[in-house]
Amino acid sequence: MRRVDVIGVGFGVFLAGGLVYLALNFLGLDALSAGIWSQVVLVGGLVGWLATYLARALTQNMTYNQQLRDYEDAVLQKRLEEMTPEELAALQAEVDSENSGGLK
Known part of the structure; x- marks a missing residue:
């Protein structure tokens, strides 16, 4: 503001x-x-405005937090788009091995 x-x-x-x-x-x-x-x-x-502000601050539903999440998502999306098919396959294999190892 x-x-x-x-x-x-x-x-x-x-x-x-x-x-x-x-x-x-x-x-x-x-x-x-x-x-x-x-x-x-x-x-x-x-007091009503303060209560809504505190609720948004405690739940991290503030403008800054949302902008930070959007930025992080955009960076990760850009990195995924720049990966070669081989790198994507290796990443998928790594994720699959972690998921199957964590369920045992």
Whole structure:
């Protein structure tokens, strides 16, 4: 995320808090109660976002991890495409011997 995006998100959250406050004030809550409830909504949103972030971080389902897996798969695919038929046959024989040796 770029710096300007972070500033935009921060400004958006600031505006959302103000809009929640104004909406609650318009619905009849006094200024103090509207302020408290708008903070409750914003903190609840923050805690919810944090929970999803932690879940993605713990399951390694983040953008960086996905890009790394895609890169590793592409490198392996390119190496396989560059192998000669003899090298592929030797690799297949090695894999078959490891698989049959591991099952015994």
